[in-house]
Amino acid sequence: QVQLVESGGGLVQPGGSLRLSCAASGNTFSVDAMGWYRQTPGQQRAMVATITSGGYTNYADSIKGRFTISRDNAKNTVYLQMNSLKPEDTDVYYCNALATDGRRYWGQGTQVTVSS
Numbered sequence: 710q711v712q713l714v715e716s717g718g719g720l721v722q723p724g725g726s727l728r729l730s731c732a733a734s735g736n737t738f739s740v741d742a743m744g745w746y747r748q749t750p751g752q753q754r755a756m757v758a759t760i761t762s763g764g765y766t767n768y769a770d771s772i773k774g775r776f777t778i779s780r781d782n783a784k785n786t787v788y789l790q791m792n793s794l795k796p797e798d799t800d801v802y803y804c805n806a807l808a809t810d811g812r813r814y815w816g817q818g819t820q821v822t823v824s825s
Contacts, residue, residue, distance in 0.1 A: 711735045711814040713804045718819030721794055725823070729789040731804030731816055739808040743780060743787040747800040748818075754803065758789060772798070794823045 717729040733740060744759030744767075758778035759767045766778055777790040787804065804816035 711737060711740060711806050711808065711812075713806055713814055713816035715802070715804045715816040715819040718802060718821045720822045720824065722825050723794060723796060723823055725794050727791045727794065727821060729791065729802055729804075729819060729821075731787045733785040733787075733806055736808070737785040739810065739812075740785070740806045741809050742807040744805045744807075745778065745787075745789045746803045746805055748803065749800055757802065759805075760787060791821070794821075796823045799823050 712734045713731055715729060715731045717727060719727060721727050729745065742759050742761045745757040746754045747757050748754040755769065757769050757772060758776055760778045760780045762782065768776065775793045778787065780787045791798065799822050801818045802821050803818045806814045
C-alpha cells in the first residue's frame with residue numbers, strides 16, 4: 710500500500726501562484742509514475758501532469774507553459790508549481806501514484822480556487 714498526502718492548495722487571485730506538494734509513504738519502492746489530476750464535481754477526473762521515476766513529464770494542453778511538475782525521489786514527494794493561475798484552473802487537485810504492479814493510489818484532494 711502507498712499513502713499520499715497533499716498540501717498547498719488554497720485561494721489565490723488570478724495571475725498568482727501556488728505550489729502543491731504530495732508526500733508518499735508506505736511501499737514507495739513500488740511507485741513508478743506520479744502525477745496530478747483535477748476534478749470538478751459531476752465530471753471525470755482529468756490528468757494535469759505526470760512524471761515518471763526517470764523524470765519524463767507529460768502535461769495537459771491547458772496548463773502547458775504555466776505549470777511545472779517535479780519530483781524528489783529521495784523524499785518520495787512530487788510537486789506541482791502553478792503559475793499564472795486562471796479562474797478556470799479552479800478545481801480539486803488529486804495526487805496519484807502508479808505502482809509497478811499497475812495499482813493506482815490517490816490522495817485525499819486539495820482545493821485550488823482562483824478568484825478575485
